[in-house]
Amino acid sequence: MLHINDSRLLNTLDELSEIGATSQGGVTRLCLSDDEVEAKRYIIELMKRAGLEVHVDPVANVIGVLNSAAETKLVACGSHVDTVIDGGRYDGSYGVLAAIEALRSFKESEIKLGHPLAAIAFANEEGVRFPAMVGSKYATGLITLKDVFALRGTDGATFEEALTKSKLELESDSFLAKHIPGTYLELHIEQGPVLENEGKQIGIVENIVGTRQIEVGIHGSADHAGTTPMDARKDALLFASKIIQFVNKLSLELGKGSVGTIGFLEVTPNAPNVIPGEVRLIIDFRNSSANIIDLASSKLNEMVKDTANKDRVQISIRQRADLPPADMTDSIASLIQEITDDLGLTWRRMQSGAGHDAMIMRRIADTGMIFVPSKRGKSHSPMEETAGDDLIHGANVLANTLMKISK
Amino acid sequence: MLHINDSRLLNTLDELSEIGATSQGGVTRLCLSDDEVEAKRYIIELMKRAGLEVHVDPVANVIGVLNSAAETKLVACGSHVDTVIDGGRYDGSYGVLAAIEALRSFKESEIKLGHPLAAIAFANEEGVRFPAMVGSKYATGLITLKDVFALRGTDGATFEEALTKSKLELESDSFLAKHIPGTYLELHIEQGPVLENEGKQIGIVENIVGTRQIEVGIHGSADHAGTTPMDARKDALLFASKIIQFVNKLSLELGKGSVGTIGFLEVTPNAPNVIPGEVRLIIDFRNSSANIIDLASSKLNEMVKDTANKDRVQISIRQRADLPPADMTDSIASLIQEITDDLGLTWRRMQSGAGHDAMIMRRIADTGMIFVPSKRGKSHSPMEETAGDDLIHGANVLANTLMKISK
Numbered sequence: 034m035l036h037i038n039d040s041r042l043l044n045t046l047d048e049l050s051e052i053g054a055t056s057q058g059g060v061t062r063l064c065l066s067d068d069e070v071e072a073k074r075y076i077i078e079l080m081k082r083a084g085l086e087v088h089v090d091p092v093a094n095v096i097g098v099l100n101s102a103a104e105t106k107l108v109a110c111g112s113h114v115d116t117v118i119d120g121g122r123y124d125g126s127y128g129v130l131a132a133i134e135a136l137r138s139f140k141e142s143e144i145k146l147g148h149p150l151a152a153i154a155f156a157n158e159e160g161v162r163f164p165a166m167v168g169s170k171y172a173t174g175l176i177t178l179k180d181v182f183a184l185r186g187t188d189g190a191t192f193e194e195a196l197t198k199s200k201l202e203l204e205s206d207s208f209l210a211k212h213i214p215g216t217y218l219e220l221h222i223e224q225g226p227v228l229e230n231e232g233k234q235i236g237i238v239e240n241i242v243g244t245r246q247i248e249v250g251i252h253g254s255a256d257h258a259g260t261t262p263m264d265a266r267k268d269a270l271l272f273a274s275k276i277i278q279f280v281n282k283l284s285l286e287l288g289k290g291s292v293g294t295i296g297f298l299e300v301t302p303n304a305p306n307v308i309p310g311e312v313r314l315i316i317d318f319r320n321s322s323a324n325i326i327d328l329a330s331s332k333l334n335e336m337v338k339d340t341a342n343k344d345r346v347q348i349s350i351r352q353r354a355d356l357p358p359a360d361m362t363d364s365i366a367s368l369i370q371e372i373t374d375d376l377g378l379t380w381r382r383m384q385s386g387a388g389h390d391a392m393i394m395r396r397i398a399d400t401g402m403i404f405v406p407s408k409r410g411k412s413h414s415p416m417e418e419t420a421g422d423d424l425i426h427g428a429n430v431l432a433n434t435l436m437k438i439s440k
Numbered sequence: 441m442l443h444i445n446d447s448r449l450l451n452t453l454d455e456l457s458e459i460g461a462t463s464q465g466g467v468t469r470l471c472l473s474d475d476e477v478e479a480k481r482y483i484i485e486l487m488k489r490a491g492l493e494v495h496v497d498p499v500a501n502v503i504g505v506l507n508s509a510a511e512t513k514l515v516a517c518g519s520h521v522d523t524v525i526d527g528g529r530y531d532g533s534y535g536v537l538a539a540i541e542a543l544r545s546f547k548e549s550e551i552k553l554g555h556p557l558a559a560i561a562f563a564n565e566e567g568v569r570f571p572a573m574v575g576s577k578y579a580t581g582l583i584t585l586k587d588v589f590a591l592r593g594t595d596g597a598t599f600e601e602a603l604t605k606s607k608l609e610l611e612s613d614s615f616l617a618k619h620i621p622g623t624y625l626e627l628h629i630e631q632g633p634v635l636e637n638e639g640k641q642i643g644i645v646e647n648i649v650g651t652r653q654i655e656v657g658i659h660g661s662a663d664h665a666g667t668t669p670m671d672a673r674k675d676a677l678l679f680a681s682k683i684i685q686f687v688n689k690l691s692l693e694l695g696k697g698s699v700g701t702i703g704f705l706e707v708t709p710n711a712p713n714v715i716p717g718e719v720r721l722i723i724d725f726r727n728s729s730a731n732i733i734d735l736a737s738s739k740l741n742e743m744v745k746d747t748a749n750k751d752r753v754q755i756s757i758r759q760r761a762d763l764p765p766a767d768m769t770d771s772i773a774s775l776i777q778e779i780t781d782d783l784g785l786t787w788r789r790m791q792s793g794a795g796h797d798a799m800i801m802r803r804i805a806d807t808g809m810i811f812v813p814s815k816r817g818k819s820h821s822p823m824e825e826t827a828g829d830d831l832i833h834g835a836n837v838l839a840n841t842l843m844k845i846s847k
Contacts, residue, residue, distance in 0.1 A: 225667025242666060246712055257819050258701035258724045259649060259793035260632025263691055265817070270702055271688055277681035285670055294665035295677055297712045298705070305653055305704045305722040305760070307820060315712040317665045353712075386666035410672070412664050413714060 034376055035138060037432050039425045042134045046424070049075060049114070049130065050122035059119040059415030060126075064157035064167070064186075065093065065195035072114045073201065076129060076154050083137035085152065088208040092181050092192070093201055094168045095154040096208050099136045100439075103149045106215030108439045109398070110135070110431060111153030113168070113390065117161050121222075121417020127405075127424065128220045129154045135432035148439040151214065155390045160354070162186040162195075169393035172209040216365065216438050217394035220403045220431040222419050224387050226410030234426050235373045235380040236404030237366050241392040242290070242319040242384055243358035245326050247333065249276060252347040255302055255310025267345045270300055270309035275344075279336050280316055283329060290384055291320045293329065321358045321384050359392035365401030365434075372433045378426050387412075403430050441783055442545060442843055444835045449541045450828055456482060456521070456537065457529035466526040466822030467533075471564035471574070471593075472500065472602035479521045480608065483536060483561050490544035492559065495615040499588050499599070500608055501575045502561040503615050506543045507846075510556045513622030515846045516805070517542070517838060518560030520575070520797065524568050528629075528824020534812075534831065535627045536561045542839035555846040558621065562797045567761070569593040569602075576800035579616040623772065623845050624801035627810045627838040629826050631794050633817030641833050642780045642787040643811030644773050648799040649697065649726040649791055650765035652733050654740065656683060659754040662709055662717025674752045677707055677716035682751075686743050687723055690736060697791055698727045700736065728765045728791050766799035772808030772841075779840045785833050794819075810837050 052075060053060045053068030062069040073095055080087045080097030088096040098107075112128025132152035139146065156168030163184045170176040182193035196203065223229075228236050253269035277295050284293030294317045301311040318329045334350065341348045366382070373380045383404065391402045405427035408418040459482060460467050460475030469476040480502055487494045487504030495503040505514075519535025539559035546553065563575030570591045577583040589600035603610065630636075635643050660676035684702050691700030701724045708718040725736045741757065748755045773789070780787045790811065798809045812834035815825040 223667065224664050225669075226672055227667075227669075244666065244713075255821065256817055257631050257794060258703050259651065259699065259726050259795070260630065260634075260819070261699070261793070261817060262632075262634075262697070263688075263699055265633055265637075268688075268701075270705060271684060274681035274684035277678060278685070281670075281675075281678055290669075292666065292668070292670055294675075294713075294715055296665050296707075296714045296716060297710050298677060298707050298716075299710070300703075300705050303704050303706070304820075305724055306701075307703045308701055309703060309705075317712055319666050386668070387664060388666070410663055410668060412667070413711075414662065 035142065035432050035436055037134050037138045037428045042130060042425065042428055043421055045079060045130045046122065046126065049126050053116065055119050055415065057119055057415040060116050060122050061118050061120065062114065062116045063162040064115045065199050069115050070199045070201060073154065076114060079133055080152065083133055084140045085136060089201055089203055090208050091178055091203050091205060092168055092171045093156045093196060093199065093203060094172060094209065097133060097136065097152045099140060099150045100146045101149050103147065105148045107151055107212045108148045108216045108435060109151040109153055109214035110218040110435060111155060112219055112221060113155045113158035115157055115159050117159050117413045119415055120413050121415065123222045123417055123419055124224065124412055125158060127222060131220050131428040131431050134428055135435055138432055139436065144436060146439045150435065150439055158390055162188065163192055165388065166390055166393050169390035172207065173393055173397045174210065175393065214398045217391060217398040217400045218431060218434060219389055219391040220427050221389060222412065223404040223407045224412035225407065227383060228404060228406035229408060229410065231381060233381045234378040234423060235430055236383045237369050237380055238361050238385045238402035238404060239366060239382050240321045240358060240360045240384050241389060242321050242386050243323055243326050244354060244356045244388055245318045245330060246353040247316045247330065248351050248353045249314050249316065249337065250349040251312040253310055256308045258306045258308055261308060266308055268308050269312040269346055272341065272344050272346045273298060273312040273314055275340060276314065276337065280333065283332055287325055287329060289320065289325065291325060292386060293318050315353060319386055323357050356388050356392065359395045361395065361401050362399040365399050368437060369401055369403055369430060369434050372437065373430055376429055376433065403427055442549065442839050444541050444545045444839050446832045449537060449832065449835055452486060452537045453529065453533065456533050462526050462822065464526055464822040467523050467529050468525050468527065469521065469523045470569040471522040472606050476522050477606045477608060480561065483521060486540055487559065490540055491547045492543060496608055496610055497615050498585055498610050498612060499575055499578045500563045500603060500606065500610060501579060501616065504540060504543065504559045506547060506557045507553045508556050510554065512555045514558055514619045515555045515623045515842060516558040516560055516621035517625040517842060518562060519626055519628060520562045520565035522564055522566050524566050524820050526822055527820050528822065530629045530824055530826055531631065531819055532565060534629060538627050538835040538838050541835060542842055545839055546843065551843060553846045557842065557846055565797055569595065570599055572795065573797055573800050576797035579614065580800055580804045581617065582800065621805045624798060624805040624807045625810070625838060625841060626796055626798040627834050628796060629819065630811040630814045631819035632814065634790060635811060635813035636815060636817065638788060640788045641785040641830060642837055643790045644776050644787055645768050645792045645809035645811060646773060646789050647728045647765060647767045647791050648796060649728050649793050650730055650733050651761060651763045651795055652725045652737060653760040654723045654737065655758050655760045656721055656723065656744065657756040658719040660717055663715045665713045665715055668715060673715055675715050676719040676753055679748065679751050679753045680705060680719040680721055682747060683721065683744065687740065690739055694732055694736060696727065696732065698732060699793060700725050722760060726793055730764050763795050763799065766802045768802065768808050769806040772806050775844060776808050776810055776837060776841050779844065780837055783836055783840065810834055
């Protein structure tokens with residue numbers, strides 16, 4: 034079995050986490066911000082040092098290629114280097130750096146490969162500045178270059194303006210459209226507590242759940258908290274509390290890994306002595322079955338419509354995001370499992386509750402995902418943490434799986 | 441019966457509402473802001489034009505006195521000219537202007553009075569910049585001058601600093617401590633829908649409800665909305681939804697005019713894909729019985745403590761405000777009712793769900809409150825509105841009641 038260079042991987046993780054470091058101990062690198070561009074330049078240099086042929090495609094996906102002369106199907110792996118605001122040091126970065134380290138180890142060990150290999154840092158995986166997964170969607174043809182350019186970020190700048198400002202040297206063709214990967218592997222931290230709780234070293238992802246976000250506006254009446262009798266109220270927050278409990282109960286009833294969350298809720302005017310006139314909230318439903326997501330949405334719609342009239346509030350509902358679930362490729366999962374066993378590591382099959390570029394790449398390639406444990410399940414937070422040994426185990430599973438596929 | 445000068449009253453209401461006017465059609469005059477000081481200067485000039493002897497006491501209560509030579513007990517009336525942010529044009533201002541108009545009418549009609557009379561604009565009735573009812577609390581000895589001076593406003597300045605900046609010429613003695621009122625009357629808009637809904641012209645207040653505000657902090661865990669199973673969550677907003685429903689149910693069960701509101705609720709981090717880690721909310725209980733407020737508070741405490749452990753969240757509770765209820769004086773209410781009948785106006789006895797300086801003045805004086813209808817019950821809002829006829833009716837009830845008491 035191949036072993037990657039442990040200290041080199043951990044060093045590059047340390048170096049990359051200093052770019053965009055926050056006072057909380059986290060990292061902020063929004064897509065095409067100065068810090069994220071600096072992180073991309075760091076990745077480009079690292080790919081060059083690893084002896085890879087570097088391509089930066091028209092949307093700033095960064096691709097480092099090994100064995101490019103081979104005329105067989107491209108074997109790709111990677112993740113992203115953009116982060117959420119005050120996010121962790123491992124989410125995305127770990128998968129990119131381990132991919133580069135794997136290819137660098139192949140080159141140093143002079144391993145004979147039958148396929149070309151690519152390590153990829155996809156553009157804008159996190160949906161913070163621009164809608165999520167822009168880079169992989171462009172690479173797989175789900176969105177045109179024109180549409181990517183026109184996306185407007187939360188700061189008001191378009192994607193095209195942000196690209197121009199970055200001064201990155203972009204190629205005019207899509208490398209991944211010309212060299213369509215036959216396989217895509219992504220190594221990532223779990224971002225949940227399952228592996229840690231069960232004491233497993235490796236997670237083999239069978240599917241990535243779909244996510245549907247629904248925004249509900251509740252319009253009541255902002256009246257005086259002292260002078261308006263209970264039976265004359267149109268309390269938007271009271272109605273919101275019914276939605277919160279309904280979403281919780283529904284998710285528990287649906288079971289099968291269903292989760293439902295109201296993470297965002299805003300009250301207007303939000304004064305202690307005024308009955309809430311308006312509430313805006315966002316519901317996030319996730320499941321590995323598109324049917325169950327549809328069922329949850331329709332039950333929510335039904336509940337809201339049935340109850341709003343009785344509670345004398347007006348309701349507006351709109352779908353905010355919809356990413357369908359994606360099954361990973363069975364044969365890839367079996368291969369990852371075999372390699373994990375060969376390395377003497379413990380594993381479990383699991384689903385991914387978070388979205389990843391792998392769910393987009395699955396549309397064009399055989400795809401697999403490898404998870405390593407997240408301490409206390411923390412992610413999208415400065416408290417994100419994975420033990421060094423676990424990081425090395427995951428990178429070795431990735432490298433050996435890539436090697437087997439590329440033989 | 442005496443009739444005040446209708447158009448003069450309505451004109452002064454128009455003029456005063458231009459000071460601090462907002463683009464929404466409302467008024468913003470926080471205590472001792474430039475606009476509120478300008479409003480006080482307007483009131484001082486108006487009192488002088490009305491032939492009143494003007495006193496501005498050490499906390500900037502503005503007092504206009506008629507018939508000051510009489511050695512009998514002072515008969516006082518008034519309200520306030522400070523407002524909430526983007527509040528209405530009538531809340532407070534109406535009571536002050538009608539009081540000045542009543543005294544001006546007595547003087548013009550050369551009515552012989554046995555008592556001295558005072559029209560008062562109390563300082564900082566609204567609890568926006570500084571804690572509520574500073575002016576009446578100082579006038580009644582509930583708070584010392586030293587403690588008023590030390591109060592720190594939401595902008596960071598102390599009350600003393602704000603007074604100095606105002607350049608108002610303040611007297612060094614408390615006029616109302618030297619001339620303790622035997623009676624206090626306050627005319628105010630209802631700020632609720634009861635009079636309009638029942639088609640009554642005048643509300644005779646029997647009691648002012650007490651208000652207790654309780655702040656609850658809920659501390660859960662901000663985890664990933666996709667990767668954290670339902671049974672591993674510590675969702676602060678889910679727990680908040682139980683408090684919201686409990687407060688509603690409890691207020692309905694307690695009956696007897698009980699109201700309970702959660703008007704303020706803040707979620708952290710408030711991101712659609714993160715389980716709420718922290719929620720801070722403020723509960724506002726009101727009732728005319730202190731016992732019922734105590735009962736509501738203790739039932740809330742019990743519920744929160746019993747349930748928090750089961751829901752795996754931590755709770756912090758603190759009392760934010762506590763104004764005990766105040767019964768108005770029976771003989772004054774009977775007199776107001778008699779005068780209202782004599783004027784041929786319709787009336788109902790009622791409680792005030794909002795706090796007023798009258799609940800503080802009740803500690804030292806026989807006290808009564810007169811309400812006029814608020815259209816759609818709106819207040820603390822640019823939509824606050826009362827018909828001109830209703831404003832005039834209320835002012836005539838006030839003037840004739842004052843005249844009867846002061847004979």
